[in-house]
Amino acid sequence: MPAEVVKESMMHEFDVGRIVDDLDAVFREAGNSEDAGYMKSYLKSDLEFHGVKTAGIRKQTSAFARAHRDLTRDQAIALARACWERPVYEVKSFAVGMLTRFVNRLEPRDLSVVEELVRNSHTWAFVDSLATKVGADLVERHPDPGVVLDRWAEDENFWIRRTAMLVLLPSLSHDRGDLDRFLGYADAMLDETEFFIRKAIGWVLREVSKSDPTSVYDFVRPRTDRISGVTIREAAKYLPNEQKDELMTAYRERLGRTR
Numbered sequence: 001m002p003a004e005v006v007k008e009s010m011m012h013e014f015d016v017g018r019i020v021d022d023l024d025a026v027f028r029e030a031g032n033s034e035d036a037g038y039m040k041s042y043l044k045s046d047l048e049f050h051g052v053k054t055a056g057i058r059k060q061t062s063a064f065a066r067a068h069r070d071l072t073r074d075q076a077i078a079l080a081r082a083c084w085e086r087p088v089y090e091v092k093s094f095a096v097g098m099l100t101r102f103v104n105r106l107e108p109r110d111l112s113v114v115e116e117l118v119r120n121s122h123t124w125a126f127v128d129s130l131a132t133k134v135g136a137d138l139v140e141r142h143p144d145p146g147v148v149l150d151r152w153a154e155d156e157n158f159w160i161r162r163t164a165m166l167v168l169l170p171s172l173s174h175d176r177g178d179l180d181r182f183l184g185y186a187d188a189m190l191d192e193t194e195f196f197i198r199k200a201i202g203w204v205l206r207e208v209s210k211s212d213p214t215s216v217y218d219f220v221r222p223r224t225d226r227i228s229g230v231t232i233r234e235a236a237k238y239l240p241n242e243q244k245d246e247l248m249t250a251y252r253e254r255l256g257r258t259r
Helices: 004-009 016-030 033-043 054-067 073-085 089-101 108-119 124-141 146-153 158-166 169-173 179-189 195-209 213-223 229-236 241-258
Strands: none
Touching: 016 054, 016 073, 016 089, 033 089, 054 089, 073 089, 073 108, 089 124, 108 124, 108 146, 108 158, 124 158, 124 169, 146 158, 146 179, 158 179, 158 195, 169 195, 179 195, 179 213, 195 213, 195 229, 213 229, 213 241, 229 241
């Protein structure tokens, strides 16, 4: 099936089942079995992989966006949910890209949709984009995002807890946003052993440090007895050398005492 088929089918009546079938078929034809094996191994995923690289997925997302410039909120959500039911990496990736393209059609209340998709993602490859490219936009437009985010930050699912922090990343990296809320979440999760929580805390701290190193230093310094290696290395990466050396020395001394 040529790649143009998916573009043509999308011009007809909006049928999410047909669109998902066409996407799956196009990605299957365009895929590469060797790449599929590598991607599946790298992401440690149970999904089916056709072996289509990011550029190929974006090509189909762009084709869809051109064919559906008048896509409605309800259609975008329906298509995303239909894609999520298909256990194929490329189809789900298309859904994330599509929601990103049409995030302005979504409403703040659609954080519930982001939660639904994240809860059933099972991989950072979807979670991080849903959080930073879709959820973050909705949080900035939400009249009271704390009601949602505080609940997420205490969820049993660590991907939801990770998302509670990452949706704050874009605004914080532009020197705006709710730093106190993030630091509260980070402190509450600092003792967790889950790698993706530790990495998320460090990631956000690293980005904040580019414009506000003092806040990052002040947060980390009294917590060197609790913080993980992956978190502190990320957090200290762009701090002034004197602050970075002080934090890493304190961290290494703590390790020496516990050995």
